[in-house]
Amino acid sequence: MWRSRARALLLLRSSIPRSPPPHPPPHPTPTLTRAPPPRFLSRFLSSSPDPIPDATSSSADPFADAASSSPLDDATEAGEDSLSSMWEETGDADDIFASPGGADAVADDEEVARVRAVVEATPEDKIASTLADMVVDFNEPLLAAVLLAAEQCSCKKLISLFNYAAKNNPASKSLSNLEILVSKVADSDEIDKMDAYLLWDSVKEIGSVPGSVSTPLLNEMIAIFWKLEKSKAALEVFAKFDEFGCTPDSNSYYLVIEAARKKSMFRSACEVCEKMIGSGCFPNGEKVGRIVTFLCDGKKVKVAHSLYLAAKEKTTQIPKSALDFLVSALARNDETIGTALELLEEYQGESLKHAGKSFATVVHALCRTNKVEDANNLLTRMVQLEEYQGESLKNADKTFTTVIHGLCRKKKLQDAKTLLMRMVDLGPAPGKAVFNFVITALSKQGDMEDAKGLMRLMESEGVSPDIYTYSVLMSGYAKGGMIDEAHALLCEAKKIHPKLNRVCYHILIRGYCKMEEFEKAIECVKEMRKDGLLPNVDEYDKLIQSLCLKAMDWRRAEKLLEEMEDSGLCLKGITRSLIAAVKELEAEAMQSKASQEA
Template structure:
């Protein structure tokens, strides 16, 4: 029996010695991470008196000190401890009954205070959690008051992590917490509350606006209380709900609240505005991001570039691209190609797109035929054929190897510019590289010759096309028919329409219309025109009304001429 009494007495003195050492705790103990304390609470059977963070956190400790240990000094504790050890090692010492009763009293009091100092009352925690998870109709605050809770940072934060709690209930619970005079909200608690609201799958707009009102209260009362992470979460949630203007309002409050925007701040704000097509508001934010040098990662840069390109703001997207390039951040190739495509479509930015091609590595260049094709087309569109030919030569030398599309673009530009011999030379280059000029290639050259009235040269190219392709396209014959009609050689034009059938091409309304108009206006051959009209009807083609009227007008004009000639002849005969 004396051994059990001695053990209890030793445990009591040991606890008192440890507790007295906590009256002046070091900063290292106070700042012990929350996670370790939380883990200790998960297993309440462990020795809570060894958890320094626990004892320095709760107000019950100060009550425990004032009620039981005000009069105990460190010297007295040391003396009592030495007495215990001397008693426990003295086999002949006598133990008085009143000492046993005193020790048992101390142990019962110790157990009572040990329960009082536990971080979270599991029963009360479960009651609160069940309360906020259930549907409460207007009685949440009163129900919480009835529970007689002692709020701590750990208790509140653990409740805020409770799943399946809607935003409205979380807002009401947090407002109730704010109304308590015995608890002061920290930045950590507020951050957890914001996270809980913003991650609610069923979040409603009003819940988000109520959260913003709460955040504004903290920001306006104490500068620096909020941080970028809290406001970023709110901006991101507003972005998901399509509230770009509200997201911009939060962004503009950073300076007033004493917060410094970080790289995520700029991105989520730009994303929120671009999703709603508020590009006029997004551009100043984007400019601030560039000026600050806080460029997001490559994927996010690619998203920003894509947003701007979709709204035909390639120049603004290029500014973001340059800023990322200075930071050695390389956007996804898909976004870069999209930017080059948009820049190539605007005459003023074609050369900018050409400069971007210089940033391609050798490996990327080999698989980037589309960006190079877009730039070549842009250069030819602005009639800078010489630069286009230089880029074309670089493609042959370094890659990507040009295909039929690039050759056709160059040939078309040369033909429109009147450089038909150069165009034919380009066809020979195609053949030399193992490429087969397609029907479009020949059609482009034929069109160039026909527009210049060089029908013999055009027919030679047609002969080349017939040799390599068994089936031609309507455009091939259309250019020749127009050329012959312009020259008034209608027999050859009619002959070409007959040849079209042999190469799998049926004349369309354009061919018939052009030929009929030329026959009526230039040769007054309404009979051939009428025959072609009947042929069209048999094929189910419909001639425009103005052309049909032209056939009738020419026919009537010829009849009037014949009648006048007959009348004139009769008058001449009568006079004779």
């Protein structure tokens, strides 16, 4: 009361017009000055006091005579008399200078310090009883001031303080105080799941009254549960928005999806994402990109694609890395390869210069699904990108190889040869694999001249043909009846590769047997042994069957059987029986001939 009266007196005195006194007093009159009090917690205090009534509005000016002719003492006395009359007219000074919120709108600093000290010093489980012993009347500003000032309090203490104050004075559990509490808890590094659930219980209790909670407050609760990796609790908070009369914003959707990400709850994340798409409220492009990447990780590519298109309509541009990830995920699914191909058109300007990885991914996917013509066309576009100019073109060699392999599988040999020659002329330099794909396809088709020509081109490019290359060509010659050419390739291969595999000899043995040149077939078996390779059951079996069925030569067949047994090999029972059957047939034929001659 006294502070208000003093303040009124000072303001009134400062407004009195004064003339300089004719004779200065022997001692200067002391003037009362008082600095304005510090405005702690200005967020919760009134912005300005009520205006002071205009003293000059009265019908008679109480200071007219004092300004013109009265001494200073008379003027002061007159001013004080006027002040007394103002008390009577306007009421108590506390009412005059009260803030718009009333007397309770300002928290007493001493009371704030006292309550804060007690709360900080009291154990968590005794907060309520200690505050009850203090007999504190918690109004809204007092609780706000204590919550903000309590820097050394645990989350549990702050929540207990808020719950006690709300029970002591329901008016103190305002939205602003609840926001302070939630913000303090969210910023704490010592929060545990019990504190979070206790706080959420308080929010739910207050939220039962419409308008008691806000969207930012619920976002803070979602962030708390995200921080604690309590995804289900975060989803529960999100589900309460409608019940509490709040509308989710872009942060709400992003935070709850990130919380679901902690536990890989892809289905729940998709449901939230669909609601976000329906609302048309999206976070920034960076955050949308994170959501797209997360959904792709969970193989929810269709939802991720829908989110991308919806965000694009709102001019929200996701990072190029997220778009690359989306294209790659769509390309891995056979059903969405077409969508991935369409998304390549999204690369424009600067992003198109470095879109090679995405183009290559779609090319491989098209080849996997036998859409090699589309893959070939896309490859032509890909090599025109700035990323693949100059020396960087060598990075596309795998993509070229994949397309050529696909063309060979589809028997598009002319296209395959054209693309291979493009590699030879312009790059990237072809390796053994891509040459072997085309040589194999040509050999299977019987085009041995082109196949052998490619092997010579292969050598001229500095790529040495491997054993597989020779075996493929030998097989093509053998199937075409050109067994001598096949044998010539074997001799050539032995000069380059000192130790061949048994496939090369197997091809020749079968070829000679097919041509019924059994002596040369047996010579191949001997040559095979000489080169350090032991014939296996398959070579012996094929040769013995051919001798028995085509030459009816059971003697050489028996000799080969003995050779097998000496090597520790066991002939198949059906082939062994075949030798015996041919032998019996020959004996029966000789006996029949002898009978006829007799």
